Amino acid sequence: MRVDFAKLSLAGNRPENQDRVDVISNNDALLMAVVDGMGGHAHGARAAEVTIATLKECFAESTMPVFDPQGFLTLALARAHDRVVKLGEGVALDHKPRATCAVCLVQDAGSYWAHVGDSRVYHLRARTVRERTRDHSHVELLLREGLIHEHEMRGHPMRNFVECCLGGDAPLPDMSVTARKKLNPGDVLLLCTDGLWSGLEDRDIGEFGDDTKEPLERALRSLAERAVARNAPYSDNTSATAVRWLGN
Numbered sequence: 001m002r003v004d005f006a007k008l009s010l011a012g013n014r015p016e017n018q019d020r021v022d023v024i025s026n027n028d029a030l031l032m033a034v035v036d037g038m039g040g041h042a043h044g045a046r047a048a049e050v051t052i053a054t055l056k057e058c059f060a061e062s063t064m065p066v067f068d069p070q071g072f073l074t075l076a077l078a079r080a081h082d083r084v085v086k087l088g089e090g091v092a093l094d095h096k097p098r099a100t101c102a103v104c105l106v107q108d109a110g111s112y113w114a115h116v117g118d119s120r121v122y123h124l125r126a127r128t129v130r131e132r133t134r135d136h137s138h139v140e141l142l143l144r145e146g147l148i149h150e151h152e153m154r155g156h157p158m159r160n161f162v163e164c165c166l167g168g169d170a171p172l173p174d175m176s177v178t179a180r181k182k183l184n185p186g187d188v189l190l191l192c193t194d195g196l197w198s199g200l201e202d203r204d205i206g207e208f209g210d211d212t213k214e215p216l217e218r219a220l221r222s223l224a225e226r227a228v229a230r231n232a233p234y235s236d237n238t239s240a241t242a243v244r245w246l247g248n
Helices: 042-062 069-085 138-143 202-207 216-231
Strands: 001-008 019-025 032-039 096-107 108-114 122-123 128-133 187-194 238-247
Touching: 001 019, 001 032, 001 216, 019 042, 032 042, 032 187, 032 216, 032 238, 042 069, 042 096, 042 122, 069 096, 069 108, 096 187, 096 216, 108 122, 108 138, 122 202, 202 216, 216 238
Parallel strands: none
Antiparallel strands: 001 238, 019 032, 032 096, 096 108, 122 128, 122 187, 187 238
16 A cells, blocks of 8 residues: 555644644555544543544554444444543533544545544545535535535534534434545545635645645645635634555
8 A cells, every 4th residue: 555644733823722633554554533622612632632542542453454444433433432421521511522523544445434523534636626525514504405505604604513523412423434435546535624624715625735746744734824824813723634545
């Protein structure tokens, strides 16, 4: 498995960075994840740390390549949810730790995605957004029902209203887990928190990583800094990880 990958997390205009991001790779599989500790909730950073640690633990325990990718992602997110719920024991519901999460498993020239909330996975090919996850949010529901257009999501007054997340109540949240998505050489997978995508247009994201001569890490920093600048002076924590698939 041949890949380039990078990761980055910027605080933006916030006093604390509650995002967490990581990439773990071996010869047979790669796991990438971004987690957004939800602002306004106590211990958001701790919720993000526990989530990332749990995903890495599940990956380390698995035989490679992962036999049942969709089952692995579902169980890993369920375990992370349970642990974040435990962080909030004895805390009032409105202040319990919570987090949104996007995670992607890459193996056998394919990718498998899972997410909860409005952290996203993008699949980029030939300078376009081939596909992305659909947020568990109120504005995404309005978009699906044809009540708003995509360009209206960024400025909508309920743009930060997330309908499900890890942590909070004990019952498992809604989570979206995809089937295998084939990768072609040169394809880029981008995972990010809402601090990144809220400051960018699809054309900005689609063009990311297209210049194969530019190091992916430099391109990712440039993209994130552009998002922070466009959202200033109210930019959120802005985090992302990217993988360029080069082939087996």
